[in-house]
Structures are given as structure tokens and as C-alpha cells.
Amino acid sequence: MFIGGKGRNLRNRRVKTDSMAKSARWMPSITAVRSGERPGNLQFRPAIHSRLYSTHSNALASNFMPHPNTNLDPALEDLLAQARQAALNSYSPYSGFRVGAALRLTNGAIVTGTNVENVSYGLTICAERSALVTAVSQFGPDIRIDAVAVANLNDAASPPCGACRQMLSEFILPDAPVLFPAADGPRTLPFSTIFPLAFEMKLK
Secondary structure (H helix, E strand, O other): OOOOOHHHHHHHHHHHHHHHHHHHHHHOHHHHHHHOOOOHHOOOOOOOOOOOOOHHHOOOHHHHHOOOOOOOHHHHHHHHHHHHHHOOEEEEOOOOOOOOEEEEOOOOOEEEEEEEHHHHHHHOOHHHHHHHHHHHHHHOEEEEEEEEEEEOOOOOOOOOOOHHHHHHOOOOOOOOOOEEEEOOOEEEEEEHHHOOOOOOOOOO
């Protein structure tokens, strides 16, 4: 039977929605995985509990990063102070996890940002990306970042997430220091270390 354009689109949308719903039912929650449940018995639980951010024992990826010397130079200390100041403006009513980021550009400007949450979680924007889009809006697409500092007000580890690293890679210098709170205290690493191969995979 012939299905017109609108009918075909409606059917495709319904099939896609049903498929997503089936997949969602098998997505393990963080709580379940940590408690040792089998994936086959899991139910979909979209909420990420704020308690995951409250202790150093849940520092996730930062535990697997190298541990270079964390002595800070004055310029990075100032950048970190500005990141902390930005974190005070965090909109995080769902997790209570308040993060700030400060980017130092090669033109000498410092741009800050904070995390802005959304009830859907997926539409939440991290502090690093918030700072980045502000920097591009203010100074244009040719900006280059030569240092990053991340802070949070929860006394918890807070390395840049994968999405933030991916977006920063478009504008950051490979050797730019990235300062962030790790499980064992502040850590400074070159960007090329926390996001390896990013510059070899550039398409432009």
C-alpha cells in the first residue's frame, strides 16, 4: 500500500520512538551498576543522583589520569579564583553541583562560565562549554585558548567531561594547561594529555 509523505514520516517517527523506548528500558543506571546488579535486570532510571558528586570516592575518570606536579603558578591561581567566582552563579537545582570555568585566551582576555542545568539533564550545559560559547560570542571564531581552570564548590573531583574536551579541542592549544579538581586534589595537565589524538584527527 502506498503511504504518502506525511504518513511515511509519521510511521517512521513512531518506529523510532518505540525503538528508543525499548533501548531506554535496558540502560543501566549509575546506582545499579555501582551496586553490582546485572544489566538484564535493570530498569531505566534517568535521574543522576547528586550524592554521586558529594565524595572523593566517586571521582570517576580523574582517578585514571596521570599525577604530574600540581604546583600552581600565580597566573593559574588567578584563573582558578575566577573560576570559583563564576561557580557562585551556577544554576544547579537538580544536582546541587556548582561548577565554574575560566578560559585564558591568547589575546590575554579571561572568559568565565558556569553550569546551567535543565530538568531534562541532557540539555544541561557544563561550565567549560558555557565559557567557550561566551568567548566565541565576544571575540569571534578565531580565538585560541592557552589555559583553562575548572572549580567546583562541592569539594569533589571535576575533570572536564568528554563533551567539553571535544568542544575545547576546536579552539585550544595542544599544550595549554588544564587545571581541575581531582580525587586527590588540584591537578594540572596539558590538554593533549586529557584528550589524546584530538589534533591528529582534525578534519580541517
